Amino acid sequence: xxxxxxxxxxxSxxxxSxLAERKxxxxxxxxxxxxxxxxxxxxxxxxxxxxxxxAAGMSKRTFFRYFASKEDVxxxxxxxxxAGMRAELAARPPEESTATALQHAVRSCVDACAGHxxxxxxxxxxILGTPSLHARFxxxxxxxxxxxxxxxxxxxxxxxxxxxxxxxxxxxxxxxxEVVLQLWSDGDGAEDPSALTxxxxxxxxxxxxxxxx
Amino acid sequence: xxxxxxxxxxxSxxxxSxLAERKxxxxxxxxxxxxxxxxxxxxxxxxxxxxxxxAAGMSKRTFFRYFASKEDVxxxxxxxxxAGMRAELAARPPEESTATALQHAVRSCVDACAGHxxxxxxxxxxILGTPSLHARFxxxxxxxxxxxxxxxxxxxxxxxxxxxxxxxxxxxxxxxxEVVLQLWSDGDGAEDPSALTxxxxxxxxxxxxxxxx
DNA sequence: GCGAACTTGACACTTGGTGACACTAGGGGC
DNA sequence: GCCCCTAGTGTCACCAAGTGTCAAGTTCGC
Numbered sequence: 001x002x003x004x005x006x007x008x009x010x011x012s013x014x015x016x017s018x019l020a021e022r023k024x025x026x027x028x029x030x031x032x033x034x035x036x037x038x039x040x041x042x043x044x045x046x047x048x049x050x051x052x053x054x055a056a057g058m059s060k061r062t063f064f065r066y067f068a069s070k071e072d073v074x075x076x077x078x079x080x081x082x083a084g085m086r087a088e089l090a091a092r093p094p095e096e097s098t099a100t101a102l103q104h105a106v107r108s109c110v111d112a113c114a115g116h117x118x119x120x121x122x123x124x125x126x127i128l129g130t131p132s133l134h135a136r137f138x139x140x141x142x143x144x145x146x147x148x149x150x151x152x153x154x155x156x157x158x159x160x161x162x163x164x165x166x167x168x169x170x171x172x173x174x175x176x177x178e179v180v181l182q183l184w185s186d187g188d189g190a191e192d193p194s195a196l197t198x199x200x201x202x203x204x205x206x207x208x209x210x211x212x213x
Numbered sequence: 214x215x216x217x218x219x220x221x222x223x224x225s226x227x228x229x230s231x232l233a234e235r236k237x238x239x240x241x242x243x244x245x246x247x248x249x250x251x252x253x254x255x256x257x258x259x260x261x262x263x264x265x266x267x268a269a270g271m272s273k274r275t276f277f278r279y280f281a282s283k284e285d286v287x288x289x290x291x292x293x294x295x296a297g298m299r300a301e302l303a304a305r306p307p308e309e310s311t312a313t314a315l316q317h318a319v320r321s322c323v324d325a326c327a328g329h330x331x332x333x334x335x336x337x338x339x340i341l342g343t344p345s346l347h348a349r350f351x352x353x354x355x356x357x358x359x360x361x362x363x364x365x366x367x368x369x370x371x372x373x374x375x376x377x378x379x380x381x382x383x384x385x386x387x388x389x390x391e392v393v394l395q396l397w398s399d400g401d402g403a404e405d406p407s408a409l410t411x412x413x414x415x416x417x418x419x420x421x422x423x424x425x426x
Numbered sequence: 427g428c429g430a431a432c433t434t435g436a437c438a439c440t441t442g443g444t445g446a447c448a449c450t451a452g453g454g455g456c
Numbered sequence: 457g458c459c460c461c462t463a464g465t466g467t468c469a470c471c472a473a474g475t476g477t478c479a480a481g482t483t484c485g486c
Binding site for chain 3: 020023024058059060061062065
């Protein structure tokens, strides 16, 4: 899309990447922040993209150069966690049980949320409370699930990447994730998400281990 | 907000209900059929609502009196299964284990799909292959999940309907459902969906029974 | 300073979706 | 027979989400 610097990872480099990149992130951040504020104030559906853009001091067209859809401004924030989740799973030692590895993967996400609890809580509640946002979020999750399943298939050295078991296990893990988010936002962040995750995984673990067999 | 296009209760009454109702179903069926045909031919995004309406011999406005959105024409077909799923769960004898009851509930859906395999397979593949459709479908599923969780909470005589366990169990059941649909459509309907469901539940059952405790 | 590459805004256009209003068909009640 | 009521429909106008295009402006490399 942009320049092709040949090397792989433009993100992972130092904060002082290109000036252009920093600018891009700045604008993007400004956009998300104003959008989020407006959404929380007036509700997702009551805010138009024009309003967001105007409030951020730019044109509608520019908004859509940064986000593929109105929903994306909100969902993106959580969506990035998905990539981290797969990476975390891949990084777990291979001798670890499926259940434990998945638990760590999910927990890394949950902890990331709990890290900026103030912002994350707003976002999560907005998503869970707005059908169209929830839909987009679930769509992303479906991609994560495929990713996780593929990673699990590798981990377990299964012949087919589309087998029943890895998909099931990935699905279970994401179900845990979703339920934990639900309870966390229902309880106004009072419940400790890490503890919730642990409890949920305790219940689900037997099924996950069955997958490993 | 004026008319209530979607949620009439056509199924529960006699087949020979009102003439008006039968007419409604006729038009609705005509609309879905032509829409489905066009979608399969040209892809969901390449077909406009105007085209569908024209092909079915009516106006765009009328289309939206029958379906809340373009996606609904496709999703509705599967969405009705959700209601049946909760009903099926509610009808299971209370002494039955959570796992068995849920398995029967899911199976009733799966069997309903396998029943009209020709149509269902088209629909399922369309949904799983089109992101926006998949998103809407998952949104519906999220509602089912809440319903199932509520039903489970009643079944298990839990104090809070928002507890961790019933939500988890409902999520697991729907994960099974989704994965079975995936494998079924991947395999061109060759795999027996009932058998798939049974296998999946066998793996998941330990977790579900942990819920019952 | 100059040109290339990238970013932005303005404008027009398509499409999903809704509201308002007028028209028709059928079903009683008289 | 007639009148009125209701549900369904078409037409038109309208809003908002996206997208393509082009003409600027900005930054970077040289």
